[in-house]
Amino acid sequence: MKQVKFLHTADLHLDSPMVGLRHLPKAIFNRLQESTFTALKNLTDAAIKHEVDFVVIAGDLYDAEDRSIRAQAFLRNEMGRLADKGIKVYGIHGNHDYLGAKTVTIDFPDNVHIFSDQVEKANFRKHDGTLVHLYGFSYPERHVMERWIEKYKKIEGADFHVGLLHGHFEGVSDHGKYAPFRLSELIDKDYDYWALGHIHKREFLSQQPYVAYPGNPQGRNRKELGEKGAYIVKLTEAGSEVSFIETADVIWDETVIDAKDSLSFNATYEKCLAVIDGKRREGKGVLLDIRIDNLDSGQTDVIEKVASGELLELLQEAEKDEESFVWVHRLKFTENIAVDRAELIKQSDFYEELFNSIEQYDDIKDSLSPLFQHSQARRHLGLLSESEKEQLAEDAERILLQLLLKN
Template sequence: MKQVKFLHTADLHLDSPMVGLRHLPKAIFHRLQESTFTALKNITDAAIKHEVDFVVIAGDLFDGEDRSIRAQAVLRNEMGRLADKGIKVYAIHGNHDHLGAKSVTIDFPDNVHFFSDQVEKADFRKNDGTLVHLYGFSYPERHVMERWIERYKKVDGADFHVGLLHGHFEGVSEHGKYAPFRLTDLIDKDFDYWALGHIHKKAVLSQLPYVVYPGNPQGRNRKELGEKGAYIVNLSETGPEVSFFDTADVIWDEAIIDGQDLLSFNALYEKCLDAIDGKRREGNGVLLDIRIEGVNSGLSDVIGKIASGELLELLQDTEKDEDSFVWVHRLKFTEDIAVDRAGLIKQSDFYEELFSTIEQYDDLWNSLSPLFQHSQARRHLGMLSEQEKEELVEDAERILLQMLLKN
C-alpha cells in the first residue's frame, strides 16, 4: 500500500526578540529568548522519533529580514540532524523572512529544499517508489497581496500531492492579509494535503482534504495563548490521518478568578495560589495573566494591595528559581460596583447621554493614535482585534462609572 508520513510546521520565528519582556527575571527571560530554538529542537526530535519521510515548513522560519547568523546556524544544525537520519526538508519563506531581504546567509545541507520566488513543484520519492509532488513558493518581497493560489497547478503522475502556502484565509483571520485564499480555492486544486502557515493559532479548516494551520511552535506574547506545536501527517490509499504534538518550552496562559465572594486578602491570595498550581506544567515554564473579576468595592484594603502591586510581588516571589515556573506577568482586577443603568438614566439626562455615547462609540483609533504614532511605543504594539477593541471600551466604561459613582 502506498503511504507517506511527514511533519508539518510553520512560523518558527527563530530568534524572536520577545519585545517588551526584559522586565522578567534574568533566568526566565533567557529561557523565553531561547524558547524558539528549543521548540525547533523539539520538532527535530519528533521527526526522528516518528521516523517521518520528510518535513515541511510553511514559511517564516526566521523572525526578521536580517535572519541573524545565530538563527541560521541553529536551523542548519537541526537540519543536519535530520540529514543524518535521511529525512528531507521542504521549506518556503514567508513575509517575515522573504527572499528580498538583504542579509548575510549561510548554506544548508543538501537534504533541505527551499522553494523559489515562483510557484514550483518539488518531488519526493520513497525507496518503494511512492512519489509525492510538493508545490509552493517563497515570498519574493514582504508584502505579497496578490492571490498566488491561482498559480498552483496540479501535475499528474504522483501518488500524493501536498501544497505549501503561507497566506491569509479570507473572511476569518485578522492577521496580515498576505497571499489571500478561500477554502474552495484549495479544495478545487485536488491536493491531498495543504500545509499552511502565517496564522499563529492552530486550525483545521477542512478534513477532505486536510487543510491545516499548525500555528507557531512557540508563543511569543500574551496573545499567543495555550498549547503550541506541529502535526504528524500520514497519507495513504485508505485516507489521511493527522495528530498534533506539543513543542513549546514556555507557554502563555490566563486564569480568571471570581472575586465576588472574597472576604479577605488571605482568601484572595489562596485563590491565586490555586490558580497558579492549576496552570503548572511539568518541564514547561508558564507566563500567566490573572484577572480578578468583581472584587467587592468595600474591601478597600484588599483592593489597595492589588493596586499597589504587593499581591503580584508576593505571587512572583517563589517562582523565579523554579524550572517548571508559573510566573504571573500581569495581574488585573475589576471592582464589583452594581450599575443600575435604568435608575441612573432616570436620575439624570447626563447618564442617558453617556450610555448612548458609549454604545455608539466607534472612534477608538483616533483615541489611541498618539500611542501608535509614538516612535518608541509603536515598536511594542500590534494591531488590535475586534475583541480587544470591545474590551478596551468596556474597561473605559467600567473605570469611568467607578469614578463617577464613588464621587
C-alpha cells in the same frame, strides 16, 4: 497500501527578540528568548521519534529579514540531525524572511529543499517507490499581495500531492493580508493536503482534504495563548490522519478568578496560589495573566493590596528560581459595583447621555491613532481584533463608572 508520513510546521520565527519583556527576571527572560530555538529542537526530536518521511516548513523560518548567523547556524544543525536520519525537509520563506532580503546566508545540508521565488514542484520518493509532489514558493519580497494561489497547478503522476502556502485566509484573519486565498481555491486544486503558514493560531480550514494552519511552535506574546506545536500527518490511499504534538518551552496563558466569596486578602491570595499550581507544567514555563473579578468595593484593604502591586509581587517571588515556573505576568482586578442603569438615568440626565454615548461609540481606532502613529510605540503594537476593541470599550466603561460612583 501506499502511505507517507510527515511533520507540518510553520512560523518558527527563530531569534524573535521578545519585544517589551525585558522587565522579566533575567533567568525567565533568557528562557523565553531561547524558547524559539528550544521549540525547533523539540520539532526535530518529534520528527525523529515519529519516524516521519519528511518535514514541511510553511514560511517564516526566521523572525526578521536580517537573520542572525546564530539562528542560521542553529537551523542548519537541526537540519543536519534530520539528514543523519534520512529525513528530507521542504521549506518556503514568508514575509518575515523573504528571499530578497540582503543578509549573509549559511547553506543548508543536501536534505533541505527551499522553494524558489516562483511556484514550483519538488519530488519526494519513498524507498518503496511512493511518490509525493510538493508545490510551493518563497516570498521574493516582504509585501506579497497578489493572489499566488492562482499559479498553483496539479501535475499528475504522483501518489500524493501536498501544497505549501504562507498566506492569508480571506475574511477571517487580522494578520497581514499577504498571498490571499479562498478555501474553495485550495480545494479546487485537488491536493491531498495543504500545509499553511502565517497565522499563529492552530486551525483546520477543512478536513476533506485537510487544509491546516499548525500555528507557531512557540508563543511569543500574550496574544499567542495556549499549547503550541506542529502536526504529524499521515496520508494513505484510504484517507488522511492528522495529530498534534506540543513543542513550546514557555506557554502563555490567562485565567479569571471569581473573588465574590473571598472576604479577606488571605482568601484571595490562596485562590491565586491554587490557580498557579493548577497551571504548572512539568519541565515548561508558563507566563500567566490573571484577572480577579467581583472584588467587593467594601474590601478596601484587599483592593489596596491588589492595586498597589503587593499581591503580584508576592505571587512572583516564589517563582523566580523555579524550573517549571508559573510567572504571573499581569494581574488585573474588577470591583463589584452594582450598576442599575435605569436608576442612574432617573437620578440625572447626565447618565442617560453617558450611556447613549457609550453604546454609539465606535471611534476606538481614532482614539488610539496617536499611539499607533508614535514611531517607537507602534513597533510594539499589533492590529486590534474586533473582540479586543470591544474589551477595551467595556474596560473603559467599567473604570469610568467606578470613578463616578465612588465620588
